[in-house]
Each structure stands twice: as C-alpha cells, then as structure tokens.
Amino acid sequence: MRKQFQPYSKWIGEWSGRGTTKKDVVVITRLVIRSRMADQALEFSVESTDAESHKLVHGVIGLLAVDPDDQLRMCVFSTLHGTMVMPVTPEDPGALAIEGESVQGNRIVVSLIEEKDGLMLTSYWKPELPADAEPVGYSNVKLTRVSVAGQ
DSSP states (O other): OOGGGHHHHTTOEEEEEEEEETTOOEEEEEEEEEEETTTTEEEEEEEEEETTTOOEEEEEEEEEEEOTTSOEEEEEEETTTEEEEEEBOOOOTTEEEEEEEOTTSEEEEEEEEEETTEEEEEEEEEESSSTTOOOSEEEEEEEEEEEETTO
C-alpha cells in the first residue's frame, strides 16, 4: 500500500451511522472503504438514504490516488454534484479533507474525521462567491464500524 494511504488504511472496512441534512432530513449513511487497483487507490463508496422512505438522498463514489505530482487527489462522482477531481487539503492528523468545485459552481468541502469511537463525516456546499455565502446544503453523520476489511 502506498505510504500516502497509511493514515487512512485503518479505516478500510464498512461504516454506518445516522445524521441530518440542512433540510432536517434524517439520513442513514453507509460508507465502505476498500483498497483498489493493486493498492494504488482507495475507494470510498457512500450512500445516504432517507431514514423514513429509504430513498437515496445522496450517493458518492470516490477514488483516492496519488497524481503525477505526488499529491493526493480524489476523483469523485456524486449524484448531487456530478464529477469532480478534489485535492486533499491539509488537515489535522486523523482526518481526511477534500475540497473542490462542482459543475453547478458550488464549493464542496468534505471531511472524514477520526474520533475515539468512530468517524464523523461532514460536508457542505455553497456558492463560490461571495466568500461568506451561506451553505446551500450540508450533512453531518456519526459513523461506527460495522466490519473490518476482509471480514
């Protein structure tokens, strides 16, 4: 496995939790993290469904890889935001943060933060300008481990 993935390799496996969106929708989120492409990428698969109707609220598939400049980037397909390449932003140890612009012109910020009893998945999106614009959407989900990779 690439050395750049070491901080996240302990997250490989399945995670699940409940959270809320800006529209006060309670969501159940499933996150699966897998090593892919002969350990040259980490796949992040996220599905958030409405806790009542079980309909998909937001789905994301992302591949984290090292680009030719030795920088970590995630190629993302989102059911809400389309396709983006999002660089990893400097963050505290125990966290993975990506940021980028959607085809709709929104700034998307996503963080996966390690906590002692799980992971916190947070995201928000807002217009690029003005810089102090309010988020148009967000979600916050506390995830707990369901299974470790290979189990």
